Amino acid sequence: MKWGTKYGPEYVNRLHAMVQRHTRTPHAFVCLTDDSSGIHPDVVCLPIPPLDLPAGLPERGWTKLTTLGEVWGLRGTALFLDVDVVIVASLDPFFSEPGRFLIIHDWKRPWRITGNSSVYRFELGVHGALLDEFRRNFAQIRQQFRNEQAWLSHVMQRAGLLQYWPAKWCCSFKYHCIPRFPLNLWRAPTVPHEARVVVFHGVMNPPDALAGRSNGNWRRIRPALWIAQHWTDSPH
DSSP: OBOSSSSOHHHHHHHHHHHHHTOOSOOOOEEEBSOOTTOOTTSEEEOOOOOOOOTTOOOOSGGGGGGGSOOTTOOEEEEEEOTTOEEOSOOHHHHHSOOSEEEEEOSSOTTSOOEEEEEEEEEETSOHHHHHHHHHTHHHHHHHOSSHHHHHHHHHHHTTOEEEOOTTTEEEIIIIISOOTTGGGTSOOOOOTTOOEEEOOSSOOHHHHHHTOOTTOSSOOOOOTTHHHHSSOOOO
16 A cells, blocks of 8 residues: 555555565555556556545554455455565465464564554455444544554454464564664674565665665664665566
């Protein structure tokens, strides 16, 4: 999904290229967006289904929840990828891992059930009742849950569907790639063994990490030059 102006079309095009390089699973690559200009013609661009929330709210990722409802008649298994992830190894195991709803187990507070929704898999068109519940009770949900992934994890656990990806598949750039202080001052970030997707959350995005810009984060970094090898729109 891409909405607003934070991410340009190059993020979609590079994600599309990474997916093509890292999966043999037959698929359609779909981008739900409010602006398809500049996006590669092989990407299926569709409007974001309306969520009808009050205007002026802080961005908490609620828009992602539209994937739970009817998405222009799409059916089948969907693997949702945040537009700013970097794929470093095959995605095929994400399609074969058993389970009806799989998500990253959030790293910061692992004793909670909350998942990180940068990578999640679900069946299209079967969770519409949950989206209806969200729309009806949004005012209450907003008071109880900080963002969309907290509520999504809650309702999927309630339904007995919540499962997590194997821990090593999805790593946090911030927590797992940057060496501990003071090593981060002279050692560049690295990709952990067995990682398949590197997730960028917080203030650093792939171009910041590639250039060695901390972008306001207290974790100072050296340039992560390996990002250039993966975060590209080259088909090879």
